[in-house]
Every structure is written in C-alpha cells, then in structure tokens.
Amino acid sequence: MSDKASCSGGDVRSLHVEDDTAKMGKHQEDEEKEEEKRDEEKEEEKEKEDEEKHDDKVIEVGDYSNMEAPSSLKTLCRYVETTLLPEDKILQFTIDKEVFGGERDTFLLPEDITQFAGMLEIGATVLAVYMRYLHDVLKQANMCSMVGFIDPATVSANSGTLADRSRLVAARLQKTDGEQIFMMPYNPGANRETVYFLDPLPGHRVVDEEAKNIVNSAIKIYNSHIGRAGRKAVIWKTLSGTPKQPSSVECGYYVMRFMRDIINDPSLGFENKYAKGNQEASYPQEAIDEVRNEWAEFVCQIIKQGNN
Template identity: 35%
Template sequence: MSCKYIYSHVVRLLNESDTICIEFEDAMFGRPKSIRLLREDIVRFMEIREIGARQILVYMGHLYKELKKKDKADYFSFLDPGNIPTCPIGTDDRDLSQHIADQLEAVCRDSICLIPYNTGYHWILTIVNEDKNMIHLLNSTSNRNRDDTWKTIVTNGVKMYNASKGISKGPGFKILTGNLKQSGSVECGYCVMRYMKEIVDCDDPQLEKMFAGCIKNQYYTQCQYDEVRSEWSEFVYSYVGA
C-alpha cells in the first residue's frame, strides 16, 4: 500500500476529529494496548515531519505482526515508547527506572528488547540484550547531551529487573557508532524505525558487529525511509474502516 494512497484517503475522507483505532496484541506489551491515531498523526508521517510515540508505536505493531508470521515473536520484545516519560536532564529518577523494570518484567522473555526513547526533542533506540547483561544505544546524531541521563535511568531499570530474577551482576552499556545517521533535523523517529527494522530482519542480530566502527557523514536515503513508511502505511490501512 503506497504512502500516497493513505495520504489521499486521510486528506479527503477524515475530519480533524476522526481517528483510526489501532489495537495491539496483549502479548506485545504484557497488557491490553490500543491507540487512537489522529488525522494529524498520519499527515505528519506522510509529510515526513517530526513524529511522536504514536507513529513509532504503530511501526512496532507492524514489526510484531511480521515477527509472528515468521514464528520469531519470542526472539524480540518491545517497550511502549508512549509509556516512558521524558526525564529532566541531570536527574536520577528512581521511579522511572522502576517503571522500566516493571515493563521489562511484563514483556521480557529470553529476547532482545527494543526501547525507543525520546530525550525531549530527539528519538534514540536502546536495546537490552537477551541475558540482560548489556545495553546498547543507537543515536542518529552525534549530539549526546542527554544520553548520560538516560544511561543512568535504563541501567538502573535493568539492574532492578535483574535483581528481581536473583541476578546480582549489573549490565554494561555501550553506544554503538556504526549506524547511518539523519541528514536533516526531523528524521530521528524514522531512523529509530529503520534501526528496529534492520535488527528484527537480521537472522543473527549481533549488534556490535552490525553497527561496528564509526560511520561519519553517511546518511539514510529517502528510499530507505520510504521502505518503512510504506510498511507503516500498509499496517495502518489494515485498520481503516475496522
């Protein structure tokens, strides 16, 4: 399903107050979850403007659906980006760390857990690996002024989760630098989608090999963005009129 078709459908047929209800399987987040996708959410996505948690959540729903088709849903888990509030710079928020631990408890199997997080004005992707002893981070820019705050929060959250399982060893943390970047100022959410797609599509996602080295001045192309945008549109269209 082309992005142009969804865009045309929304512009012509949806009013400002109309919504599309997207429902997610309980197993995806360990609880019932649904969202109301607004007309503006779809228009912003189609016009490649800044996006928020709802648009990213929709793409996670697409990935989970594809994983189920391939009998790979047990290899990956997801944390709801709309359920992780932004923490102010320079704070060590224990409540937010406990929130992360609780979500991990709800969804984690022996799986790679994907956690999109918004630092306030920028999306990054955090990956907690299978045995919960390493946390990786992918950032589509070189600006990491908020990474340290998030590093503390997510590391403490994984520590709390591990402690609940009788694991005393704390996780390591590594920022991966061998990933393609964004060339503009608004593409961070789309980059997070690409990172998740590349990880999920890989038969053996060894992150430090996948994103090895340090890539500078190499950016995602419009074609690569359009690939995830088309998948997003297809998923949304399956709920149109539902």
C-alpha cells in the same frame, strides 16, 4: 469708543476661538472616523488574506499527486481528507499485550498521518504503530523469543518521574525469560545487562543521562525481582557505525529503520554491523520510504478491518 472697540474686539476674538475649537473638534472627529474606517478595512483585508491562505493550505494539503510519498501513504492522506477531517474522527485500535507486555489503546490523529507523510518530526504514537507492525514480522519469522519491544510512550521525557518509568521498564522485562533483545526508542526532549546505544545524529554523541538512569534502575529492579546478583554496573556500548541523519527532524524515521534492519537479520548481528567506528552515510530516501510504506499499509489494513 476705544472701550467699545476693545470690548467688541474681545468678543470677536472669543468667537473666533470658539469657532476654531468647534472646527478642530469636528475635524478631529472626522479624522477618528476615517481612521476607524481604515482600521476596519485593514481588518477585513487581513481576514480575507487569512481565508485565502487557509484555502491555499487546504489545496496544498489535498494535492497528493505531487507529494513525494509511497502510494499507500497518499491513499491514507486521502482518507484523512475525505473521512477523518470532515467527520472529526480519529483512528483508534488496540495493541495486543504481546507487543509491549500489556494491552493498550492507541489513537492516531489526522495530524500524525499528515506529518508522517510530509517527513516532519514524528512522536511516540507513530513509532508504537510501527513496532506493532514489526511484531507481526517477528511472529512470521518465529523470532518473538529473540526480540521484544518497550513502549516508547512509557519512557518518553514527559511520561512521569524517572522512578515511574524505571518501574514500567522493569515490569516489561519481568514478563520475559530474560534472553530477549529489547528495543526501546527514547527521545530526550535492548536491555539485558549490556545496553546498545544507536544514535543517528552526526558527531560524537553520548548517551542521554536520563535514559541511562531509567534503564540502569529498571535492570536493577528486574535483577532484584528474579533474585539475580547481576553486574555491578550495566555495560553501555555506543554503536557509532549507524547511518547518520541529515538533520534533527528524521530521528523517528531512522529509529524505525534501525528496528527494521535489526529484525530482518535472524542472526541479530547488529553489534558488529554498527560498531565499525566509522560514520556511515545517510539512509537513501528509498530506504526511509520502505518504512513509511509498511507503516501506511499496516494502518490501511487496520482501517479496512474496522470497516468490515
């Protein structure tokens, strides 16, 4: 009996274990399914949130009535929303060779315009478009022989080797009579043999070494090309009396305003104006908006000409 009972007892324990294992397996399977379902629900919820965020973003971008920007810039943003984005287009036009010494095609992306409208950081293309506008201002004032421009895209940090960029600057200088003041916006990440360094960032600033090497080499190449001995060393003058930008974002806007202010003074007395040695206050927003308005009106004019 004891053997039978023992055997029987063993069978029962075995059945219980198998039964428990089956139950545990089923329970685990149910839990996995439940977890899978929860993950799917979370994923769906996240997708829904992303869609809602995207919808909110679109509404926000399209709400130009509350945007703090000149009316011409709001008009341009509406053009981005109603035409460029729906039709997957960009703005393309040609900058004449008189501006930078060689003809170049320019491509304005929708984000170039919306970033400019939002007072976000801007790049070389936006600056080049404004320089094209300023070239017209110079022509009207008969000042093209006094002031010239160097394409910011040819000297920017990722535009080739230092030697390549120096040669491009030298080539630009060779297409002039040597008496012009040149404006060369440079972003690290005027050019006779005195180079004026205008930097709107606060504090005691020194000239970026790469920019200095590019210009020094370019002037050396230029002097060699025209057979002039030139100075032993290029003179660099830091003009510390420029208005100071409130943060690191406004660089492009301040550079645009500097160029505008220099050109609007026929005497080109910017050295005395900015060499006070005292840190000037920031530009008021109205002064920056003047530049933004001129830029937007010029781009609107290009669009209008393209549609005719």
